[in-house]
Amino acid sequence: MATHRDVVxxxxxxxxxxxxxxxAPGGGxxxxxxxxxxxxxxxxRTVSSSMAAEPPRVAGVAATPEEAVRAAVRALADSRAPLVAGLAADVNGIRAALALAERLGAVVDHVHSEGLYRNLSVMQRTGWIxxxxxxxxxxxxxxxVVGPDPAAFHPRLYERWVLxxxxxxxAVREVVFLGGEPMAETRTLLAGWPVTVVPGDAASLASALEDPAGAESEMGALAERVRGARYAVVAWAAAGFTGSxxxxAVERIVHLVxxxxxxxxxxxxxxxxHDNLVGANQVCTWQFGVPLRVSLAGGEPLHDPHRFAWARFAETADVILWVSAFGTAVPAFPPGCGVIVLAPPGTAVAAEPAVWLPVGTPGxxxxxHIFRTDTVVALRAGRLIDRGLPTAASVLRSIAAALQPETAAC
Ligand code: SF4
Known part of the structure; x- marks a missing residue:
């Protein structure tokens, strides 16, 4: 039994x-x-999963990697409205996916961009600190902490960054939950700390800040503590916010700050x-000058966060190349479109894709290289085991190399 330490x-x-x-000796x-x-x-998930356990498939039948790449190329070469999405990969994998998308004239998006756009749309409208x-x-x-406890999405937030x-x-750090309850695990972790749960929302706290007369109320007392802080941080996980x-809700938080x-x-x-969402957005922005949800069909990048959301564009795409190198379940797609999936063995798929290409998991x-939530740090995660799996980047480059030059749409 070997032990890996300081793993990212x-x-x-x-x-x-x-x-x-x-x-374990078998690689799990x-x-x-x-x-x-x-x-x-x-x-x-690495236990009992390898290239041998789940080889490439074409139409549900086991195939060699070369046969699967050829099948993917055939589908993409005939495509008139391709979607290259999922984009759950390391920086190299995303770069390869975007380079292929550029050749195909595809729409590109990340599987988790819905939560990203709850933030990005506000940043685009108002700016933020x-x-x-x-x-x-x-x-x-x-x-x-505003809204649902972010620990549901980032379980070690308090252990690593607050405690x-x-x-x-x-000063001793104080934690306030505004308009949301801490999870049971969070309460246990923060037991003995100055923790307050205050009903309400970011807008009512912003109003209370400008109204010292209301200091008797719970919100007024919180406003008083905020005014007296040396450095307040307002945190939220937009993925936890519900509603169309x-x-x-994010805009109210940004106004509060x-x-x-x-x-x-x-x-x-x-x-x-999650799944290097921030990295995908960074790469897209530095490659094309615009963030995710971009079409490369017209010869130059066209950004439209509404039209080019992957779930919406999947309704009109004829071929979908879906990259899920972190093993997040592959969603169901509209019937009738050809689906090519790159994912590690053992990844759950809603339906058998036209082409299945197993790839390794980054880290x-x-x-x-993976970007952190705060966008300023790219971490390097090392390799731990050898399951005989290629990188998503190498498979995507193989597909691109096998495409005829005339396939390039731009
Ligand atoms: S990075 Fe996220 S998923 Fe990984 S150990 Fe930390 S909290 Fe858990």
């Missing part, structure tokens, strides 16, 4: 880099240093980034 976890935007993982991985359910499940996880840990003395004593802050106008800055230092911290089967 690539599965959510926190990018924890302190995992200890046991490797077991996380031993944390109870994080996401990490335990994701690394644990945000900070980093390091600032949260080292400088924040008052953390206001450690601030390096540049003499969840971006308006602006309002607090009239009294003391304050910054927002949007928590996101498990190969070294990889």
């Amino acid at each position: 976890c690539p599965f959510c935007g926190l990018g924890c880099d302190d995992l200890a993982i046991d490797e 991985l077991t996380v031993t240093s944390t109870d994080c359910p996401i990490a335990r499940d994701a690394f644990g 945000t900070t980093t996880l390091a600032e949260l840990r080292n400088r924040c003395d008052l953390l206001v 450690p004593a601030p390096a540049f802050q003499p 106008h969840a971006d308006l 602006t309002a607090v800055n009239r009294h003391t230092r304050c910054a927002g911290l949007p928590l996101t980034g 498990i089967d190969h070294a990889a």
Whole structure:
């Protein structure tokens, strides 16, 4: 039994880099240093999964990698409205996917971009003031968590970034849950800490900040504490917001941060980034000058966050190339379109795709760069085991290399 130490976890935007993982003689991985359910499940999927256990398939029939690549090329070469999406891959995999999409003239999007756009649409409309996880840990003395507890999406948020004593802050850190309840695990973790749960929302706190007369109310008391903070951080996980106008909840949070800055230092911290969502958006932006949800069909990138959301465009796409290198379940697609899936063995698929190409998981089967939720840090995750699986980037490059030059749409 070998033990890997200081392993970088690539599965959510926190990018924890302190995992200890046991490797069984057969190659199966077991996380031993944390109870994080996401990490335990994701690394644990390596048990009994390999290229040999689930080889490539074409129309449900086992095929060689070369045959599967040829089948993918045939489908893509005939496509008139291709979608290259999922984009759950490391930076190299995303770069290869976008290069292929450019040749095909495809629409590109990430599987989790719905949550991203609850934030990005506000940033595009109003701008915002945000900070980093390091600032949260080292400088924040008052953390206001708005809405559902982000620990549901980022299980080690408090353990890694809130419980450690601030390096540049003499005060004890206080945590307030505004308009949401902490999960039971969070309550246990923060037991003994100054934790307050306040009903209401970001807009009512912003109003209370400007109304010292209401100091007797619960919201007025919170406003008083916010005004007295040295460095307040307002955190939220947009993926947890429900409703068709969840971006308006984010907009109220962003306005709250602006309002607090009239009294003391304050910054927002949007928590996101599963399956390298932030990395996909970064690569798209630096390659094409616009964020995700972009069409490359017209010779130059066309960004439209409504039309080119993958779930919407899938209704009109004739071929979908879906990349899910982190093993997130592959969704159901409209009947009639050809689906090519790149994913690790054992990934759940809603329906048998036209072409199935197994690939390795970044940070498990190969070294990889992954962006953290705060967008300023790209972590390098190492390779842990060899299951004989190619990288998503290499498979995507094979497909691109096999396309005839005249297939290029732009
Ligand atoms: S909190 Fe996120 S990055 Fe940290 S171990 Fe869990 S899934 Fe991995």
